[in-house]
Amino acid sequence: MRNFIKQIKQNIRAKRLNVFLLFLALAFMISLLSKLSNPRTHTLQFAFQPTKLPPQELLIQEQFPEVNVTITTNGFNLLKMAFQNLLLKVDFSTLEKDDQAYYWNESMHRSELAQFFNANTIIENIRPKTLTFMYATQFVKKVPVIVKLHPNFVVGYDLERPLQSQPDSIAIVGPKQYLDGISEIATQKMEINAVQKDIVMTVDLDVSNFPEYLKFSKTEVKITGKVDKFTEGKIAVPVQLVNLPENLSLSVFPKEIPVIFYTSLSAYKAIAAKDFRIECDYNTLDLSSNVMIPKLVSYPKSAKTAELQINSLEYIITKKND
Secondary structure (H helix, E strand, C coil): CHHHHHHHHHHHHHHHHHHHHHHHHHHHHHHHHHHHHCEEEEEEEEEEEEECCCCCEEECCCCCCCEEEEEEEEHHHHHHHCCCCCEEEEEHHHCEECCCEEEEEHHHHHHHHHCCCCCCCEEEEEECCEEEEEEEEEEEEEEEEECCEEEEECCCEEECCCCEEECCEEEEEEEHHHHCCCCCEEECCEEEEEECCCEEEEEEECCCCCCCCCEECCCEEEEEECEEEEEEEEEEEEEEEECCCCCEEEEEECCEEEEEEEEEHHHHCCCCHHHCEEEEEHHHCCCCCCEECCEEEECCCCEEEEEECCCCEEEEEEECCC
16 A cells, blocks of 8 residues: 555656656747847858859969858848858859959849848848959960889899880860979879789879869870890990091901890890991090990890990001002
């Protein structure tokens, strides 16, 4: 019996608490509605979105200005504004301009801001009154692509020719004062290891150090390279004498010089002595010495490198009989 009475008392207390909480919630709601119904003054910040900017012109400001609009309205309207995107689209074809900037004036564009508010809202103030948008005329410049890819080859393998970029050049669009200082654009630096097959890969261009408002016709290029087995060869090449006076005869020893060259296995058999040219130029002869300095003036394109095994020659000069 005592437990039953105790349970009834607890139920009564719980009902009283629920009634109290209900009245408290109602009081809070009435207070909130009252506050939202009252007029309030608040400042909103609008960002700008350029529209109808001529295609040959480019805004060159790092950050667009913003405008602060102070309004008086009730709390309900302010609550609605909190969920709106406060972005003002600016028609640049309607703005005043000179050869450096566009100019926005709040007195001429107040109606564009008013469209964000209803009839119960009063625009108290707009700051700043004027805004400046710097611009530049865009130009196009074509620059070569420099490949910064570095392959590390398996022993005995190498490139038949330097790595190629496809395309080998790109167009950059932007203000002339920035384009004048750009002569090339490089790929991202990258190493690839254990290379023994042809290289075909896409690599990003390194645009990190360029102004953000420059535009690139490509931001990545295809890199290709023909890889083959390579070997070293040696061949004897005759020495050619040039610029020798007609009244003199000159003999050099030895008359042939071994040339060490590095080439692919596929091109090795086709390389002959006639593909190389070694010259000794009489005009560069130092008569006080007893040697001539030969120069390797040409070698076949299929050879990656070539060098003389002998770097000086003995000579004898005699006069021809009249």
